Amino acid sequence: MTDTTRLPARTQLVADALERAGVRGAVVALPDSAATAVLAAGALGCEVGAIANSLVFWADDRPLLVMTSGRHRVDTAALARRLHRTAIVRATPDQVRTATGQAIGGVSPVGHPDPIETVVDEAxxxxxxxxxxxxxxxxxxxxxxxxxxxxxxxxxxPVDG
Structure with missing residues (x-):
């Protein structure tokens, strides 16, 4: 993995979860914020579509994590139909922190207090x-x-329509 002695506490939880899952890619600390797909792509020198945005929604009274390509937005109405949900709405910052233990802009796909239903964008x-x-x-x-x-x-x- 990476030198975990210098990682923030929340990132250490993620690094531990990644290690338990057998992920070999090292956690990378960036000097500037990568809170958006555009910022992350710029910092990493990759296409914006290669950024897996972690977006938290509320679907039928439960959190739903959508890992979407940075190249497009989630069509919540279409995704609700695909998942047979009444509605999917963007989670509030407090709901995001409660569900993931992490703040908007840094939500990881793993390392949450409890498992969260997750959708991965086919793109x-x-x-x-x-x-x-x-x-x-x-x-x-x-x-x-x-x-x-x-x-x-x-x-x-598919999450974009």
Whole structure:
């Protein structure tokens, strides 16, 4: 993994979860914020679509984590139909922190207090290497589409319409 002696506490929880899941990609600490896909892509020198945005929604009174490609937005109405949900709405910052233990802009796909139902955007399969947040807006880790699906236990769907 990485030198975990210098990681923020929230990132350490993520690094530990990644290690337990057998992820080999090291957590990378960035000097500047990567709180958005555009910022992360710029910092990492990759396409914005290779950034796996971790977006938390509320679906039928439960949190739903959507790992979406940075190249598009989630169509919540279409996703609700696909998942047979009444409605999917963006979670509040407090709901995000309660569900994940992490703040918006740094939500990781793993390392949450309890398991969260996860959807992985099928568009992420277009990239050999994708990057996801590691618990803070300044930390990320590399992974693959297959590995992201495996470590999250996520279901794969189109999320943009």
């Amino acid at each position: 992420l399969a277009d990239y050999t290497r994708i990057w996801a947040a590691a618990g803070t807006p300044h930390t990320v880790f590399p992974t693959s589409f297959e590995e992201l699906v495996r470590i999250t236990g996520g279901s794969v769907h």
